[in-house]
Amino acid sequence: MSRSSRTPMSPTPCATRSRGWPDMLSTLPTSREAWVFPVPDLGDRRPEVSDGWASTRYSVDDKAKASVARLHLGADIMFRRRQRGELAEIYRPGTRHGTANYFMPDMVPAIAASAGVVIFAQWTGVGFTVKVFHPDGWTTYYTHLSLVSVAEGQAVVAGQPVGIIGFDPRDRRKLMHLHFELWRGRDDRRGATNPGPYLAAWERRSVPWTWPATAHRNAGLTYRPVGKSGERYPEWLHALKGKSGVYVIRERRGSDPPAVVYVGQSSTGRLFETLTRHLQTWRRWKGFWKGQYAEGHDPGLTYDRARVEVAVRVTSPAESIEEEARLIARLRPRDNLIGQPDEVPF
Structure with a gap:
């Protein structure tokens, strides 16, 4: 992760003593040395507060069988759409990935706001939850996580991942976002403080991120060459390792317009491997397709790298x-032998 030059504003030290963790806390830098925004920038995208302090929330009281109003004690964090409908085809409004104005991709980490010790890291009714106690007597609270990457008693530093952002399972929308709170004192929600002014001043960290090539489903696909047989695949292809999505292969035909010949997908994080097997014609003669899905036809089609171009769309x-x-x-x-429109004859 890289860090920006933004000057952080640290909370004023609290009088609360670090009960239970004095030895470990004494080895950490004081919190004021670095406070960072708890969600990293994704490339050039900066997260922000999508719903802030003291907004009104409603929940159902099962005993009273009635809706109960409560105040929001922290900040929800997501990514804002730069214009209406931007990335809506990938992170659709009304789904767990977004609203009309905000969105959240899969696998985004929540990061520790400052150095401290993890005092809680467990599943709760609102998702996985992490609490970090900091040397100056503050506690930070992170919830709606889909998984955690720290353990209770573990020391963390500013910017260290504590989990992956998910959603509140009680929320009918299942909207993905980080809920973050800042408390005065050790593990005491009665000390909840408006985190907004602090979040606005804290440093930003960033992680490399590959965004979909197009912002809208109906926008044109970007086709790129994949090199000749025997050459190393381009870096943009290698960057697909570990990702899911779809790919389109089209074939150049002399002076005629290129023809789209194949559409495929990977939903298992093997987009690079699934795509490039169509470009490895030599494997057809070494039993590469033996025992694989639809051996002998789809998806055992291979193409001459020098004659094709490929477009890719990364998705969840x-x-x-x-x-x-x-x-x-x-x-x-x-x-394609699977999924063709009914009116196409075979």
Whole structure:
């Protein structure tokens, strides 16, 4: 992670003593040396507060069978859309990935706001929750996590991942976001303080991030060459390792317009491997397809690298199959045997 030059504002030290962790806390730098925003920038995208301090929330009291109003004691953090509809085809409003104005990708880490000791890291009714106690007597609270990457009693430093952002399982929308709180004192929610002014001043950290090539589903795909046989694949192809999504292969035909020949997908984080197997014609003669899905036809089609171009759209694992079907219906690829529109004869 890289850090920006922004000057952090640290909370004033609290009088609360560090009960239970004095030895470990004494080895950490004082909190005022570094406070950072608890969600990293993703490339050039900066997260922000999507719902702040003291907004009104409603929950159902099961005993009273009635809706109960309560105040929001922290800040919800997401990424703002730069314009209406931006990235809406990938992080659709009304789904767990977004609203009309904000969105949250999969696998975004929540990071420790400052150095401290993890005093709680467990599943709760609102998702996985982490609490970090800091040397100056403050506690930071992170919840709606889909998993945690720290353990109770572990020392952390500013910017260290504490978990992956998920959603509140009680929320009917299942909207992905980080809920963050700042408390005066050790593990005492009665000391909850408006984190807004602090968040606005804290340093930012960033992580490398590859965004989808297009912001809208109906925007044109960007096709790129993949080199010749025997050459190393381009770096943009290697960057697909560990990702899910869809790919479109089109073939150049002399002076005629290129023809879309194949659409495929990976929903298991193997987009690079799934795509490039169509470019490895030599493996056809070494039993590469033996025992694999649909051996002998789809997806055992291979193409001459020198004659094709490829477009890729990175998606969440859950969206890749749906996106593949949509592109097949739209582009009518020549060689797909699965998912072609009914009116296409075979």
